[in-house]
Amino acid sequence: xxTNRQYCTFFLDDQCFGLxxxxxxxIVRGQPLTPVPLAHPSVRGLINLRGQIVTAIDLRERLALPxxxxxxxxxxxxxxxxxxxxxxxxxxxxxxxxxxxxxxERPPETLRGAARDLIQGVYKLADRLLVILDxxxxxxxxxxxxx
Amino acid sequence: MSxxxxxxxxxxxxxxxxxxxxxxxxxxxxxxxxxxxxxxxFRTFHSVKGTAGFMGLxxxxxxxxxxxxxxSKLRAGELRFDPTIATALLQVVDAIRELLASIxxxxxxxxxxxxxxIAEVDRLREAAASxxxxxxxxxxxPSLPPPAIEEMSGPPLIAPPMIVPAARPQTTVAQFPGxxxxxxxxxxxxxxxxxxxxxxxxxxxxxxxxxxxTSVADSSIRVDVxxxxxxxxxxxxxxxxxxxxxxxxxxxxxxxxLDAVQRLNRLTTELQASVMKTRMQPIGNVLSKFPRxxxxxxxxxxxxxxxxxxxxxxxxxxxxxxxxxxxLTHLVRNAIDHGIESPELRKSRGKPEEGRLKVVARHEGGKxxxxxxxxxxxxxxxxxxxxxxxxxxxxxxxxARMSRQEILRLIFLPGFSTAERVTQFSGxxxxxxxxxxxxxxxxxxxxxxxxxxxxxxxxxKIPLTxxxxxxxxxxxxxxxxxxxxxxxxxxxxxxxxQTLIGIERLHGVPVYRLRGTLLPLVxxxxxxxxxxxxxxxxxxxxxxLHADDRPxxxVVDAIRxxxxxxxxxxxxxxxxxxVFAGAAIMGDGRVALVLDVLGIAQRAHVxxxxxxxxxxxxxxxxxxxxxxxxxxxxxxxxxxxxxAIPLSQVARLxxxxxxxxxxxxxxxxxxxxxxxxPLVDVSQALESLRSGGPARRTDRSGEASxxxxxxxxxxxxxxxxxxxxxxxxxxxxxxxxxxxxNRPGVLFTAIVQNKVTEFLDVAAIVREVTTDLLSGTSSPMxxxxxx
Numbered sequence: 001x002x003t004n005r006q007y008c009t010f011f012l013d014d015q016c017f018g019l020x021x022x023x024x025x026x027i028v029r030g031q032p033l034t035p036v037p038l039a040h041p042s043v044r045g046l047i048n049l050r051g052q053i054v055t056a057i058d059l060r061e062r063l064a065l066p067x068x069x070x071x072x073x074x075x076x077x078x079x080x081x082x083x084x085x086x087x088x089x090x091x092x093x094x095x096x097x098x099x100x101x102x103x104x105e106r107p108p109e110t111l112r113g114a115a116r117d118l119i120q121g122v123y124k125l126a127d128r129l130l131v132i133l134d135x136x137x138x139x140x141x142x143x144x145x146x147x
Numbered sequence: 148m149s150x151x152x153x154x155x156x157x158x159x160x161x162x163x164x165x166x167x168x169x170x171x172x173x174x175x176x177x178x179x180x181x182x183x184x185x186x187x188x189f190r191t192f193h194s195v196k197g198t199a200g201f202m203g204l205x206x207x208x209x210x211x212x213x214x215x216x217x218x219s220k221l222r223a224g225e226l227r228f229d230p231t232i233a234t235a236l237l238q239v240v241d242a243i244r245e246l247l248a249s250i251x252x253x254x255x256x257x258x259x260x261x262x263x264x265i266a267e268v269d270r271l272r273e274a275a276a277s278x279x280x281x282x283x284x285x286x287x288x289p290s291l292p293p294p295a296i297e298e299m300s301g302p303p304l305i306a307p308p309m310i311v312p313a314a315r316p317q318t319t320v321a322q323f324p325g326x327x328x329x330x331x332x333x334x335x336x337x338x339x340x341x342x343x344x345x346x347x348x349x350x351x352x353x354x355x356x357x358x359x360x361t362s363v364a365d366s367s368i369r370v371d372v373x374x375x376x377x378x379x380x381x382x383x384x385x386x387x388x389x390x391x392x393x394x395x396x397x398x399x400x401x402x403x404x405l406d407a408v409q410r411l412n413r414l415t416t417e418l419q420a421s422v423m424k425t426r427m428q429p430i431g432n433v434l435s436k437f438p439r440x441x442x443x444x445x446x447x448x449x450x451x452x453x454x455x456x457x458x459x460x461x462x463x464x465x466x467x468x469x470x471x472x473x474x475l476t477h478l479v480r481n482a483i484d485h486g487i488e489s490p491e492l493r494k495s496r497g498k499p500e501e502g503r504l505k506v507v508a509r510h511e512g513g514k515x516x517x518x519x520x521x522x523x524x525x526x527x528x529x530x531x532x533x534x535x536x537x538x539x540x541x542x543x544x545x546x547a548r549m550s551r552q553e554i555l556r557l558i559f560l561p562g563f564s565t566a567e568r569v570t571q572f573s574g575x576x577x578x579x580x581x582x583x584x585x586x587x588x589x590x591x592x593x594x595x596x597x598x599x600x601x602x603x604x605x606x607x608k609i610p611l612t613x614x615x616x617x618x619x620x621x622x623x624x625x626x627x628x629x630x631x632x633x634x635x636x637x638x639x640x641x642x643x644x645q646t647l648i649g650i651e652r653l654h655g656v657p658v659y660r661l662r663g664t665l666l667p668l669v670x671x672x673x674x675x676x677x678x679x680x681x682x683x684x685x686x687x688x689x690x691x692l693h694a695d696d697r698p699x700x701x702v703v704d705a706i707r708x709x710x711x712x713x714x715x716x717x718x719x720x721x722x723x724x725x726v727f728a729g730a731a732i733m734g735d736g737r738v739a740l741v742l743d744v745l746g747i748a749q750r751a752h753v754x755x756x757x758x759x760x761x762x763x764x765x766x767x768x769x770x771x772x773x774x775x776x777x778x779x780x781x782x783x784x785x786x787x788x789x790x791a792i793p794l795s796q797v798a799r800l801x802x803x804x805x806x807x808x809x810x811x812x813x814x815x816x817x818x819x820x821x822x823x824x825p826l827v828d829v830s831q832a833l834e835s836l837r838s839g840g841p842a843r844r845t846d847r848s849g850e851a852s853x854x855x856x857x858x859x860x861x862x863x864x865x866x867x868x869x870x871x872x873x874x875x876x877x878x879x880x881x882x883x884x885x886x887x888x889n890r891p892g893v894l895f896t897a898i899v900q901n902k903v904t905e906f907l908d909v910a911a912i913v914r915e916v917t918t919d920l921l922s923g924t925s926s927p928m929x930x931x932x933x934x
Contacts, residue, residue, distance in 0.1 A: 032736075032737050034627075034730075034737060034738040034739060034740065036721055036724070036727070037626075037675035037676055037677055038675060038676060038724050038726065039720070039721055040720065043720055043721065046730055046738040047738065048732050048738050051384045051387070051732060053715050053717075053718075053730045053731075053732065055717075055718045055720045057720065083718050083719045086718065139719075140719070140720075141720045
């Protein structure tokens, strides 16, 4: 079936989000982060991904969700972008889900704020909603002009 | 081997040969009887012709053939090599380049018509033949396509292929007696006689792949640059992995393992050196182009230039070599176009008619120095100053105060050009600033020396390689940062007691005195907006850095050690942060940010714009301005600190009882010698200059003194009294160390009588007040932007 798509799912503040599985490179845990002063608040730092230096963006911050509890270690979802790999920090990883086109719906008009532009749509699963994010827009932060 | 592979190989090899042809032909022009070079040139044309015929490239074959025929006459001694022939042959080289470029890009020879050129070359050859037939009537000129194979059978060509060393100890090119003979410029050949000189100098087909040896020697192979780049990246990773292992091996006791680690260490170091070497290329690869550039340009400008190259063997990284090609070419062109005078002018100045242009390359202190020296008229600083003022690059006041060296550096500002006319070659106003930017982008520097009338030397310093750099690791706000060691001057550590004495404040700006020089201090944690982790009782670590020749002190929490790092660029999300040059993976596998010293200096306003960069020169401790010392009036403004006015600007010192001062609206005046003397409160004026608003009237009722010290200053026919606070002293001092002012109304800061002293910009203060008189408010135009 052409219309069936697979999504890598993960959790942020107990909500379920998904990214196209083809764009997710890998999942990494427990990477030491080097913070970058003066950067966009979403940038949590830099990680060393086998010799490659990768920017880590906190999805909670990016989606204007409440900050992660201090004792909770984030998980890196590394996505491929035009500018190389970028890591997205999430709370916990879920399964890879296959969904059908019938379950899809555009984001409701009442959805406002920072998250509005970053959400491609919603899949209505049996027990919950799966929010699909646009990786391209998520990694393109407004250019920091602090320097 | 497929057809396209053969074609590629042919293109590559021919392009290499063409690069040599340029310099060989110029050498021949000087030594017309040099048989070896002649044979070499002949052979090159011959092989181009042969391969072109084989590949079915008709135009290329015809062009190469005409040159070959002419050369066979030269080789036989029937014709003497002269500048006319050189010009024609060089044009053949250009034609071949054009054809090759077309073949490379489109696969075909294109539509360019070279029949005029061929006719011209044939004419030169025929001229030889008819000449020969006059002197030796028995011999007949050969009919058109002479059998090349027979020509080849002469003894000199049977000899094994000769390798012409690309790096000759010294190449001299001389004597271009004016423009090419008129006879050559026949109407049919006009377009070829006056080709676009830019195109000659930067032939599109002359691509990056010249390798030193002319022959495809068995001992060398061609390697794709991309592969070398990859090797270099991997090497960087290996060095880091080695560092990681070295670090963790400290905890291991087992002897065998430690031995292995040591061996790994040694091998990696050696491997690193070898891999670096694969990328090293002699600078001669770039310099060998210059004889031709010089020749063409000198000819076009009607100048005589003797060109010398030294140190062609000096090696540097291929990437850097590519990066300096254009800047160096530009500098060489400038030297001929603007530097060396016309023969007549040189004669009238008592110099030999032939100018000298010298390019010297050498290693020095881990850098490559390239000096370009001409013995021309030097840079006319008055003209530079005028141009800079006309182009509004500096204000007339600033320009008037500049030293010779500062004025020289003005030519590096964007938009500067002194060329009276825009020539084909230079004078478009995009020159020296581009040179400077390009050199600085690869971590190099440009300096200029020009003693009046004695020519100009431009010295560029270029790092050997970019890939792996030594860096100092420091800590600030609990995080590690790397500082490239090239920017590092020295480290200073102050204990708590020294900190109290050593750090002075100039209107809230911290400065430190380093051997008598005032050094602005920048706190890294402040700049990066980190939480300060430094206690008041902690030692202070100051890293003395130079950004753009401007030294400043960077205060950090701790200094670790030096490490070799591979700087990697930051991703797009972090591109806008100018204080970071990139990031690097450290020995422990963690990432550390690499600081951009220039970016930090700019962020901290240690240097802010082009103007302050030029001014920065005067702040270097090395060369104090040529003053024999001057007499200064020292005073203490109400805001605190010490200020100075040169006594030469002071007409009189007066003391007025406070009661005699009268108020006229916002202004204060005092009767003085039958006139009304307007008074300016220096402290207030400084405040108003800074804030931009009119001077506030401050409540001075609390002041103890009953009298006011006033410096009477004469501006034109107007007298003005400056209320200076307390007059301290009049001293005679040499102002050894100056530092840039940090607020408007101050010219510069220096140490006088062992105290940090600000030099009052009287002119600015007076301007502020005189516009005040005219308009009633202070005009923003009178404000001087120092930062």
